[in-house]
Amino acid sequence: MRFTPVVALAAFTASTTASVASDRYIVHFADAASARAATHASQFAPTERRLSDAPRHLRSLAAGGEVFELGPDEASRVSALPGVDAVEEDLMFEPTTVVASLWKRQWYMHDPKVGVDAEKAWKYTRGAGAVVAVLDTGITPHPEFDGQLLPGYDFISDAGAARDGDGRDADPTDMGNWSDPGECHSPEGKASTWHGTHMAGLIAARAGNRPGIVGLAPEAKLIPVRVLGRCGGRSSDIADAIVWASGGDVPGVPTLARRADVINLSMGTTGACGPLLRRAIEQARSRGSVIVTSAGNDQKNANTNTPANCPGVVSVAALGRDGAMASYSNFGNVTLAAPGGHIGDRGADDILSTWDIGKRGRERSVFGYRGGTSVAAPQVAALVALMRSADPDITVDQVTQQLVDNARPLPGPCPKGCGAGLMDAGATVDAVVEDRGRY
Template sequence: MRISLLAATATALLCTGTATSVAAPTAPDAPAGAPAAAPAAPVAEAPVERLIVGYKSMTTEAKSDAAAAKDAKAKGAKAGEALEFDRRIGTGAALVDLGGELGKKDSQDVMAAFEADPDVAYVVPDRRMYATAVTPNDTEYNRQWDLFETTAGMRVPGAWDKATGTGVKVAVIDTGYVTHSDLSSKMVAGYDFISDSFVANDGGGRDSNAADPGDWMLQGECGNNYPERDYDSSWHGTHVAGTIAAAANNSKGIAGIAYNATVQPVRVLGKCGGTTADIMDGITWASGGTVAGVPSNPNPADVINMSLGGSGACDAGTQSAITAAVNRGTSVVVAAGNSNANAANFNPANCNNVITVAASDREGNRASYSNYGTVVDITAPGGETAVSSANGIWSTLNSGSRGPVSENYEAYQGTSMAAPHVAGLAALMYQANPSITPAQVESAIKSNARTLPGTCSGGCGAGLADAAATLGAGTGGTPTGKVFTNSADVNVLDNTTVTSSIPVSGVGGYAPAALKIDVDIRHTYRGDLKVEIVAPSGASALLKDFSTSDSADNVITTYTVDASSVLADGTWKLRVTDNYSGDTGYIASWSLTF
């Protein structure tokens, strides 16, 4: 079976049409609805509204809220300000409200009043923190409505505080890769699996060079009067790769969805398309399987993107390659097709164990060309350049009509463009939780989708993919009441850091916004200890910090943390650090309640 390249035929590479080329990355006017750049953290110190006051452990103020409130009023009167006790922080410190914003000098006067008190261990401002992820400075970013627009964008910026794809590997099984400076730092060595030298169009058959020499075709040269006219090179694999992982914040071009991920080009499509056998080998090799006569892949993919397809049922060979890839832990994302027909009749969109992606336009309707139906799992922006190039998906390309000439950016439309949006989202998820499975990736993407803001006839899966919701920017998982415990003793010696682990399975989805952590640590002079919880993704939260004034014994308490941004299943760790000599102890037990 041969899978063809162009959307004009019954089979498709799954992009349709191009728009005006952008030869040089200039800064365009912002389209309607484009967000203003997120503010950077202020350089100057902001006015202070509250103070955090740590009293020495044996003082009355450390034990009594009433005493702390009385002391706050007294300190305020001394400094000429109206101070109020607000609440007790988890560490035991008092949060003191200054009665309004105070400038630097006034707040320093109040702090000096506390610092002069021998019963006070420390006093610090309650500072405001800011998100570190800001709108990228890439010059074409304002064209990327598909990432950020409120109506039908995929809400990608809301996920970038959780993950950017670091350490994740994505294989793009496509036409290969033509050099582009907005992608060069993201690429790892791939492979050319095209076995027919005519189709390869590079002077040979299979080899380790996945460079795209161009897939231009002359009328009728592929047989059976196909194609019906001359076609220029598409540079399709490079466009797909840019959507997934183009460099961000490099003052040029676009920003990829998983802009810190790596991309591996796996070339299976050339002049006249590609064959099922070559595609099967590409899937196998990309996911870490063995292909006879081909060196093993040093960078097996976490995610495979296949923006390609042909008509007919999912053949047993393609299905076996996909199933094996998924069993190795690789998520496989495929385009639904561009025939405005039921995707159940298109391969590999109708294969099992894949995430099949339909395309939406800028208003959130099913794109006029997009396939549909019950085999569609999710919809993502695919654009409609027939309306305007501004409504297409902008990404990395080349200006050459046959061979490569100069790098540029162009707008394409198609389910080919929708699929890499989901592949990029999957890459973010693999960073957030390296132990996530392909089934969990698909489930989380579908369960966090939002209703298409426009219309969809025929079936668009779970709805429009939502990166921010999928990465846990929402309310997290529903509490289940499931409890996981580790009662094995772990010694905590002087000046050491130790961990105790709890494997969690069967919860599914994201952890709750109020994750309960019960801790029983036996240790004299608990002020020596810092206690942290570490999620399977590697994200951590401070439960208890060091304190030079807390001389009491043992940490036996329940903490509650907002864990809604991390997936529940995987190995959780309690990390305990002792920073002093003379007192030791052990972790007696701890538990998690989801």
């Protein structure tokens, strides 16, 4: 007579009284009759019994086996019953995307000396719900931005500088900012920089299952805003773009449905902060947008560079791989510092991010290194996105205060002044979470 485990299961469940957490296990029976009998008995177990007292059958599997809810001790005992071949845990699998395959090269995120301590901040948030506007050369298609982009805008009013055949339009795609010898006040020609793409990746790249990088706020959304084209960009276009990205009205341009929490300006020129730019920044701040700017790469006091010298901005100096002020960085009256790498021959001590291989027009999405205060600023902008994700009600001034209060001491010398210190994403987000609702 073939044995079926019905009686054994019934006896087993009646004698099991310990209240333990149940989990899912796959029970493999010796034959189909044993499986049918066991699952039938489980399905008709008294409903008033606890799960730990009566194993609950969930489903039969196409590849063989029956799924039950069992406690860990129950699973061990069931495996010893006659008619049961084996019991295995119904394991939980996760995507193999711990961070990114290029994570080791992203020293600026995790280096114990000069990194920004991203992983500590990610215990609380990765930026979900926050929006970052990147005012730059526009953006190129890249796998890292799949699902990350909100509708942007091209604010370049000069069709020649825009290289897209018209003036302002709703397409913020970077058409390349290359120049020929003699153009743009330079005797030498220059290749396209794909600058906006590089900045965007530092903020919100999402490697997913691909080989790639991860931004500091990989769950934030990006608004690409094109303001820099051939030879650069005009303050009139940049000011309008600041107003628009912060939710203000610009004639002839559809108003944003959702203003940016933070606006990144990795750009600059020598001079004072003019009335137009000053007003645009004041208005953006009044609407709740934080303005983050690069300090400049002129080896001068940041007071000589605009928009870094505009009132109310968060200005960012750059540190080299050794933790000291980068040789190129502006200094002095800045808010804080962030990793910026070197300038010159690009290499592993610089900042890795999204790129395009094209010298003039777009050719192929890749990753590349860049140094400068330009790459330091978007790391701070991404941190602001994390802060706004952790506490959507934190004000513009409170953001700046938290950045300053939670910066850590510089790991290297900066005799001419690098602000409050090195940005610390972990400590800053931790402080925002702790203070949430207490302001």
